[in-house]
Amino acid sequence: MADLLPLLQTAAELGLISSLTVLALFLSYSMLNVCDLSTDGCFTLGAAVGAVVAISGHPYLSILAAMGAGMLSGLVTGFLQTKLGINSLLSGIAVNTALYSVNIAVMGGSSLLNMNKTETVFTRMEAHLAATPLAGSQKLCVAVIAVLAVGTLLALFLRTRLGLAIRASGDNPDMVRSSSIDPAKTTLIGLCLSGSVTALSGCLLAQAQKSVNIDIGSGMVTVALASLLIGGAFFGKRRRMPLRICGAVLGALLFRLVYTAALRFRLPAFMLKFVAAAIVVLTIALPYVKAQLPLIRRRFAQRKEAGDAEA
Amino acid sequence: MLKLEHVCKVFDAGTANKRTALDDISLEVKKGEFMTLIGANGAGKSTLFNAVCGSFMTDSGRILLGGEDITLQPEYKRAFHIGRLFQDPLRGTAPNMTIEENLALAAGHGTWLSRIGRAERRRFRERLAELDMGLEDRLDEPVGLLSGGQRQALTLLMATIDPPKLLLLDEHTAALDPAAAEKILSMTKKVVSENALTCLMITHDMQSALDLGSRTLMLDRGRIIYDVSGEERKHLTVPDLLEKFKAASGRAMNNDRMLLV
Numbered sequence: 320m321a322d323l324l325p326l327l328q329t330a331a332e333l334g335l336i337s338s339l340t341v342l343a344l345f346l347s348y349s350m351l352n353v354c355d356l357s358t359d360g361c362f363t364l365g366a367a368v369g370a371v372v373a374i375s376g377h378p379y380l381s382i383l384a385a386m387g388a389g390m391l392s393g394l395v396t397g398f399l400q401t402k403l404g405i406n407s408l409l410s411g412i413a414v415n416t417a418l419y420s421v422n423i424a425v426m427g428g429s430s431l432l433n434m435n436k437t438e439t440v441f442t443r444m445e446a447h448l449a450a451t452p453l454a455g456s457q458k459l460c461v462a463v464i465a466v467l468a469v470g471t472l473l474a475l476f477l478r479t480r481l482g483l484a485i486r487a488s489g490d491n492p493d494m495v496r497s498s499s500i501d502p503a504k505t506t507l508i509g510l511c512l513s514g515s516v517t518a519l520s521g522c523l524l525a526q527a528q529k530s531v532n533i534d535i536g537s538g539m540v541t542v543a544l545a546s547l548l549i550g551g552a553f554f555g556k557r558r559r560m561p562l563r564i565c566g567a568v569l570g571a572l573l574f575r576l577v578y579t580a581a582l583r584f585r586l587p588a589f590m591l592k593f594v595a596a597a598i599v600v601l602t603i604a605l606p607y608v609k610a611q612l613p614l615i616r617r618r619f620a621q622r623k624e625a626g627d628a629e630a
Numbered sequence: 631m632l633k634l635e636h637v638c639k640v641f642d643a644g645t646a647n648k649r650t651a652l653d654d655i656s657l658e659v660k661k662g663e664f665m666t667l668i669g670a671n672g673a674g675k676s677t678l679f680n681a682v683c684g685s686f687m688t689d690s691g692r693i694l695l696g697g698e699d700i701t702l703q704p705e706y707k708r709a710f711h712i713g714r715l716f717q718d719p720l721r722g723t724a725p726n727m728t729i730e731e732n733l734a735l736a737a738g739h740g741t742w743l744s745r746i747g748r749a750e751r752r753r754f755r756e757r758l759a760e761l762d763m764g765l766e767d768r769l770d771e772p773v774g775l776l777s778g779g780q781r782q783a784l785t786l787l788m789a790t791i792d793p794p795k796l797l798l799l800d801e802h803t804a805a806l807d808p809a810a811a812e813k814i815l816s817m818t819k820k821v822v823s824e825n826a827l828t829c830l831m832i833t834h835d836m837q838s839a840l841d842l843g844s845r846t847l848m849l850d851r852g853r854i855i856y857d858v859s860g861e862e863r864k865h866l867t868v869p870d871l872l873e874k875f876k877a878a879s880g881r882a883m884n885n886d887r888m889l890l891v
Contacts, residue, residue, distance in 0.1 A: 481742040483731050490724035497722065497789070498735045499710040556726060557772070 328459060330579040331572065335462035336527060338571030339520035340543040341550070342469055343513040345567045348547065350477070351509045352489030353400075356411030358517055358543065360418025361392045362536030365518025366525035367425040370432045373526060378438045382522060389518020390511045392418060397510035401503035422533060430533035439526035458527050465523060466568055469516055474561045476512075485509045538592040545598035546571040552602070574598075631828040632659040632796055637681055637691035639852075651677040652688070653852035659796075659830065664822060664843030667832045668871070670879075673849040675832045679798050684708045696795050710738075713789030715782070715802035722785030725774030729765060729784065730754060732773055736788035757787055761817065779810030783817060790821050797822065799831040836868045846871075850879045 340362060347355040355361075369385035377384075392414060399410035426432050444457035453460060476482045484505045487495045492502040521539075525531040550570025554562045578591055586594075639652040651674050659665060667675050681688050682695075684705035693701045700708050715722060723732050733754045734746045751769070758766040761783050765776075773781060782802060789797065799818065803811035819842070822829050833839050839846055846863060848856035848871070855878035858866065876882055 478745050479743045480734065480740055480745070483727070483735050486727060486731075487724040487735055490726045491721070493721055494724050494732070495735070496706045497709045497714060499706055499738060500735070501704070501706045 326579060326583075327576075328456070330575045332458040332462050332527065333524075334572040334575030335459070335466050335568070336520060336523045337539075337543065337575070338466055338546065338568040339469055339523070340517050340539055341546045341567045341571045342466075342473055342564065343516035343520065344540070344543045344547050345564065346473065346485075346509055346516070347513040348544065349551075349563075350486050350489050351506060351513075353407045353506065353510065354411070354540075355393075355396060355510060355513060356408055356540060357392060357396045357414040357418065357514075358411075358540035359536040359538065360415040360422065361389050361514050361517045362521035362524075362539045363422045363531075363533065364392055364418055364425070365389050365521030366531045366535050367422045367432070368518070369522030370434055370437075370525050370531045371425055371427075373439050374432065374434060374437050376438065378440050378443055378526075381526070382440060382519065385518045385522035386515040389514040389516070389521075391514075392518070393510040393512070393514025394507065396514070397507035401506050419533070426531065426533070432531045434526065434529045434531070437529070439529075440523070441526055461523065461527075465519065469519070470564050470568060474564050477560050481505070481508065538595065541592065541599055542574070542595040543571070545595045545602070546574040548599060548602040549573050631661040631663070631696055632682065632830075633657070633692075633694040634682075635692040635694070637693060638689045639677065639681060639686070640689055643689075650852050652681060655691070655852070655854060657847075657854065659828060661828055662826045663845060664827075664829045665831070665845040665847055666839040666843050667830060667847045667849060668834075668836060668839045669849035670875075672851075674852040675849055676800055677852070678849070679714065679800055679830070679832070682708075682796070682798065683712055683714055711795040712798060713794040713796070714798040715785055715789060715800065717801040717804045719778040719782040719785065719805060722788065723773045723781055726772055728770050728772055729758070729776075730769040732784065733758075733788060733791065737791050757791060758784075761787060777810070779806050779814060782806060782810070782814050786814065786817060786821065790825065790827070793825040793827060795828065797827045797829040799829065801832050801834060804834060836871055840866055840868070840871070848875060848878070850875070855879060 340358065344355070344358065347353050365385040365388060368388040369381040372381035372384040396410050396414045399405045399413065400407045403410075405413070423430060440461055441457050444461050445455075448454050448457055448460065477486065484495060484498075484500045485508065487498075487500075488502040488505045488509070495502045495505065517539075521536055525535060547567055547570055550566035550568070550573075551563075553569060554566030556563075558566070574595075578594065581590070581594065582588060634655050634657045637652055637655045638650075641647075641649045641651055653674075655674075655678065667678070669675050680686055682693060684700070684703060684707075688701065691701070692699060695708070695711055724735075730746060730751065734750065737750065737754075739750065740747075754769065755766045758769070763780055763783060765780065765784065773784065776784065786802075802818070803814050806814060815838075818831075821827070829843070831842065833842075840863070844863075845857070845859035846866075847854055856874050872882070
């Protein structure tokens with residue numbers, strides 16, 4: 320039992336940090352109805368930019384720099400799809416591929432950066448917490464603060480006129496246009512915001528691990544989507560917005576928890592991404608298959624009847 | 631109020647499917663005029679609306695609204711002055727958003743970061759109550775739960791809550807059941823006369839094309855073949871209209887939805 324607690328704490332830390340990416344996807348995927356495939360690259364971009372700025376001695380600035388970089392990446396993805404007529408999936412893939420080069424360039428040509436002796440937001444928080452009962456749980460504290468801040472701002476934002484316009488752009492772009500709002504603009508803004516949050520997520524993960532690897536974000540979009548869908552199972556479309564946002568965070572935590580449990584049962588660590596992909600496929604496919612079931616049953620019955628008649 | 635000068639639109643130019651949708655259309659609609667549009671399938675009625683709204687750019691000609699040249703304006707900018715209803719009641723509203731949220735977007739007040747205020751909420755409730763459909767007590771329900779008639783009534787309210795310079799109705803009651811259609815039509819008449827709106831309405835019902843409004847336009851193959859108002863229109867009957875069509879186009883009216891009685 321005693322060794323379970325640190326395990327749970329690590330799961331909570333990682334779950335909360337990745338829940339930021341889930342919130343970003345909540346905005347782009349659930350609200351704007353755009354599946355932003357540049358998420359992986361954007362996550363790594365945030366990690367790389369954050370690490371480089373932190374290594375140069377600015378731990379707080381690293382957060383802002385990472386978010387700015389993510390915003391820029393979202394801007395490019397959005398520009399490709401709204402102004403240049405490139406399909407939204409394709410523009411995401413293109414930006415994601417380009418970001419691989421950009422990220423290596425940001426890391427000065429190497430694919431690995433070490434932050435063992437670097438001052439980060441986590442070391443700063445550790446110093447703040449040193450004499451308090453929370454000493455040693457700086458990772459959890461930073462993650463909780465970040466998730467609370469982003470979640471609250473997102474909930475407030477989605478109630479503003481711009482937030483409503485972004486939601487409507489994913490729901491019925493015709494209606495947005497007839498309300499004298501340019502859906503291209505709202506899509507662009509939505510993708511910028513979600514990019515900045517994705518990058519924040521990457522930046523925090525890198526600083527928590529004290530290192531960046533060029534592969535830190537690979538498969539992130541599937542993992543986050545799986546979490547989002549798990550969250551949606553608890554607090555679905557018909558729920559109020561703040562609850563749905565909580566659901567997204569809850570989904571990320573649950574995903575990590577299940578994953579941690581699986582590791583305890585000796586599932587090898589490299590299976591994480593397979594599990595994520597399976598969850599995404601199952602959650603989306605199950606309702607469809609379920610709807611097909613009566614038809615399949617009747618076909619079977621018919622075939623059996625025909626077989627009986629022949630016999 | 632609305633002026634079209636030699637507006638042309640050809641689809642698929644340079645291919646075997648070349649189709650002249652609007653053939654040198656010139657038209658002037660006065661402020662406060664209520665005009666009905668009739669014509670056979672593919673006559674260019676909806677295309678004319680699309681040209682005015684900016685759903686596509688015309689090939690040549692000018693479009694003026696309230697004296698302002700809107701020929702090259704994007705669709706969303708024109709929408710500031712133009713309200714439009716489609717046959718499909720699902721097109722005008724966002725189904726996963728609540729009635730209140732839909733109205734808030736359409737009403738268009740405040741800055742980007744402003745939220746729905748109490749005064750606005752009260753205004754929505756009052757206007758919804760006027761529809762007499764009980765929608766005023768369902769502000770927080772998603773629009774997707776409403777019936778077709780209710781959604782079309784809401785769309786009408788959204789299009790006219792800030793009275794537009796021009797209201798375009800594209801067979802907006804055709805997809806509704808007779809009772810709902812009747813209700814939407816009487817709401818339309820009320821809102822148009824109360825706000826003295828300039829209004830163009832496409833209809834497949836020849837009788838109501840003559841009963842409603844003050845002017846009737848007949849289109850065929852992208853051209854205006856008959857434009858009637860005033861004294862002449864008062865004495866016009868549906869058989870007269872069919873005769874006019876035959877005389878102008880050289881063939882009988884064919885429209886799969888046309889009501890001839």
